[in-house]
Amino acid sequence: MIVLVQGNERERNAGLMDQMHQLRARVFKDRLGWAVKVENGREHDRFDDEWTLYVLSVTDQNKVVGCLRVLQTTGPHMLSDVFSALIPKEAQIRSPLVWESTRFCVDTEYAKDRTSNELSRITGELVSGLGEAAVASGIEHIVSVYDLRMERILRRIGCDIERLAPPKDFGGILTVAGLFEVNEAVCARVRKISGLSEPTLPATAFSSIGAAA
Amino acid sequence: MLKNLFYELADNAAAITSRGEGDAYLAKTARQYGLTNITYLGINIPVVGLEHGVYATTTYSHDWQARYASKDYLRIDPVIQRGLRRIIPLDWSEVDRSPRPVAQFFGEAQEFGVGLQGLTFPMRGLHGETALFSINSNLSNVEWLKFRREYMRDFQLIAYYFHDNVLNREGFALETRMLSERQKEVLKWAASGKTEWETGTIIGLSARTVKYHLSAAMVSLRAVNKAHAVARAVRLGLI
Secondary structure: OEEEEEHHHOOOOHHHHHHHHHHHHHHHHHHOOOOOOEEOOEEOOOOOOOOOEEEEEEOOOOOEEEEEEEEEOOOOOHHHHOOHHHOOHHHOOOOOOEEEEEEEEEOHHHHHOOOOOHHHHHHHHHHHHHHHHHHHOOOOEEEEEEEHHHHHHHHHOOOOOEEOOOOEEEOOEEEEEEEEEOOHHHHHHHHHHOOOOOOOOOOOOOOHHHHHO | OHHHHHHHHHHHHHHOOOHHHHHHHHHHHHHHOOOOEEEEEEEOOOOOOOHHHOEEEEOOOHHHHHHHHHOOHHHOOHHHHHHOOOOOOEEHHHOOOOOHHHHHHHHHHHHOOOOOEEEEEEEEOOOOOEEEEEEEEOOOHHHHHHHHHHHHHHHHHHHHHHHHHHHHHOOOOOOOOOOOHHHHHHHHHHHOOOOHHHHHHHHOOOHHHHHHHHHHHHHHOOOOOHHHHHHHHHHOOOO
C-alpha cells in the first residue's frame, strides 16, 4: 500500500517516517556504501525538511518496505544544489511542472524472502504512486539522481528513465541524472508490468469530493 | 478560447509593474476562468520594507479582508496552516471542518463571497521564500473536479509566474532567464515546424528529452506552451 506523507504531515506519521529513515540508513550506507550521514541508525540529509513529499510503500503489518522523496525544482533540490556537476548547465531545471525524486530505495531483505516479483511490485508501486500524485498535481516530468543499479530496476518495471548526461563517479558510485515523463498512460504501464491491478492512490486521495464524481 | 486567453495572461503576468496592476491581473484571471477569487500570499519575500516579508494580494471583498484582519483569522486559517510545507496542491475539501472555529471560519467566508471550492498551490523559491496561490469557485463538485483536471497545469504556471513577477517587480532579480544552447536548439527546430521526434533525430536525442528541454525553455521564457515559447523567443530575438 502506498502512503503519501507531506512535509506538514510528518509528525502525524512519525512511526512510518522513523522506519523510512532507518530503511534509508540500511540501504544507502550499509548495503550500497554511499557517503551519507547516519545517526542512531537513521539517515537524514538537509533536504529532509518541511517542503517534501514522501512516497512510502507500507505492508499490511505497517512495515515500510520502500520509499522515495519528492522535492519541488523551483526551490533547493539535489540536482541543482549537490549534483550540479552531473549535468550540463543547460539541463538544469527550475520548473513548477517538474518534481525531483531522490532517496529511492526498496527493502531488498524483505523482498528476497518473498516471491520473486516482490521487488518489482514494490518498485512499481512507488513509481506509480509518485506518478499518480504528480499527474494529479499538474506535473509533467520527474528528474532524479540515481545509481546505475537503480536505473536497471526502474527500466525493468517499464519506467523509461532517460539519462540527461553520461554517468559520473561520485565517491566510487557511478551516478547519473535522468528524467521521465509522467502521465496516466505511463502509470498504467508501470502498474501492468509490475503486477499491480489498480491505481495505488484512491481517486479521493486529493479531494474528498472525488467520490461524488 | 481559454487557451488563447492563457497566452495573454502569461504575457500580462510578465508585464505587471506595480501592485495595482498585480491586483488587476488577478481579478482578470479570476473573471476569465469563472473563479470567484484568487489570492496570493508570499512569505519571507526578500524585499526590504515588507513586515515579515509578507506580501498579500487578493480579490476577496474588502469586507472579508477587514473581517479577516479584525478577527485575526490568519492564526486559525486552516488553509494557511495546512497549505504551507507541502507539495501537492491542497483542495479545501480536504480540510477537516469539524472543529467549531474552523466550521465557523468557512461559514463566514462563504457569507462574505468566498467560493465554495478552493485549491491552494504551495510554492517554494530559491531564497527561503514561500508562497500560496489560492483559487476559489462556486462550481458543483463534479464540475470542480473537471476544472481541476483540465486546468491544474495552467494554474501551476500562473502561480509560479505571478510569484516570480512579485519578486521581479520589487527589484529582486531571479536566476538568469538566458536560454541554454540546447534550449535554443530545440526551439529553433520547433520554430521551423519540426516535431519533437524529428528534432530528436536531427540532434541525436530522444523525443522525450527534446520535450523536456522544450518544457524547460518554456518556463525560462515564462510561456505557456511550445508555440508560445517559440513566439516569445523570436520576439525577444533569442533564436
